[in-house]
Amino acid sequence: MDFSSLNAVAMIVLLIGAATPILLAAIGELVVEKSGVLNLGVEGMMIIGAVTGFIAATTTGSPMLGFVGGAIGGAVVSMLFAFLTQYLLSNQVATGLALTMFGLGMAALIGRNYNGIKPPRAERLDVPGLSDFPILGELLFSHDPIIYFSIVLVFAVWWFLNRSRAGLVLRACGENHDAAHSLGYNVQLIRFGAIMFGGACAGLGGAYVSLIRVPQWTEGMTAGVGWIALAIVVFASWKPWRVILGAYMFGGITILQLSLQALGISISGAYLSMTPYVVTIVVLVIMSADRKRASLNAPACLGRSFHASH
Template sequence: MDFSSLSPVAMIVLLIGAATPILLAAIGELVVEKSGVLNLGVEGMMIIGAVCGFVVAVNTDSPMLGLLGAAVGGAVVSMVFAFLTQYLLSNQVATGLALTLFGLGMAALMGRSYNGIRPPRMARLEVEGLSDLPVVGKLFFSHDPVIYLSIALVFAVWYFLNRTRAGLVLRACGENHEAAHSLGYNVQLIRFGAIMFGGACAGLGGAYVSLVRVPQWTEGMTAGVGWIALAIVVFAAWKPWRVILGAYMFGGITILQLSLQALGISISGAYLSMTPYIVTIVVLVIMSADRKKASINAPACLGKSFHASH
């Protein structure tokens, strides 16, 4: 078997592209869940982001404004969820699913007249001198800005949650909302903010699909990435750096199986296609086997509605 034409560098570049939408959506959802809210509407917010980003980018001819539009779009649609679950105390699971369905339908409607249009291209961030370096240049210095942003975001989230007072308060809402409330924090408002951040991140992830990975608009084009992002958060045990690991691993296996097939290696594609999902399930099983650890990691108030009775 001739492996010589399989370029690891090219594969890693593809891998990062496949992983970035998952990474963005997952890091946003992580913050939401850390505040004690389970938002299953990630897919819906992503597709809204995908269409908003596309529409804005096409009309302004600027991919950057497109990204901004996607983040705003995702955040706005997440406010519907935030209002329903935080102030009207609706069930978070049902509302999240409804948000996904609403998002898919709404995005289809918004994108009707944008079929078959090509968006402006997102320029890669090239660093003079460094981008031309063999291997290193391609691996580290010739990606589009969103990829750097996504990684910076993970570090920012880690820093916020673990090193700032505001992050501590947000985690407190997720661990024990009664206690946070009795200390005088506005649990609903904090969760509202977290949900909007999650929406903005999901929107960015969606726009990455419609503006960079597949520069086009097609209905339902996120095709389940939001659900994978949700699984990655659990996989990562609510730790930001593990979200990178999970997203890149998932992207990596996807790209590896496509590349091996393109190379003509006859491993049954069916098994290869299953691999990312199987690995995710296996890791989840291994992680949850240690009950104590798993229960420590999951925010104690995850998915519970909070109502201040006094």
């Protein structure tokens, strides 16, 4: 077998592309979980974002409007979850599953006439001079704008949660919703907003899959990426910076696995295709095993409904 055909720089560039949808969905879900809500519907919101983004991009001809469309699609469908869990106090686990099933069906329904179409190409954001720089130029300055945006977004979320007053209030809702309520904060409204932010991020991640990563629309194309994003939040112990680490690690595994398949290694393709999912399980086990640390970082009110009695 010839490993020399594996170009490290090209693989890192591919890795970043594979990691970005996971990164976007995970950073959104992190904010949702910090507000005390467990939304298992990430996969459903992503696939809705993938189809609405794809339609927006092909009808307007602008990939940027496509990303906006994906984010809006994800946010709109997340409002169903937000309304049910926040105002009708439904079980968050069951409602999240419902959102995933509904999203997968709805996306297939909306996108049924868009199979096999090529979307408009998103231009790379080249920095004159710097992008032509060998290796570093390719690694740092030759990506599409969404990749830069995703990194900026992680920084913004970190700043919001740890350095702003509004972020403190959001975290308070996640740690102790009764206390936040008694201080006069509208827990349900704050959580509603957090869920919509999570939906927009997941939708943007979905649009990235259908517009850049693949790029075309097929049913069920997110293939469990939304679920992996949920696992990444646990892996990151609810810390924004670690989400980047987790997402890039998974991007790396995905690309490595695909390259090995392309090389025709003697391990069968089906076994290689399982690796991202198996690694997710292994990572979950390692991160959850230390019960003390896991419970220290997880928001205390995660998954619990809040109803103000008066």
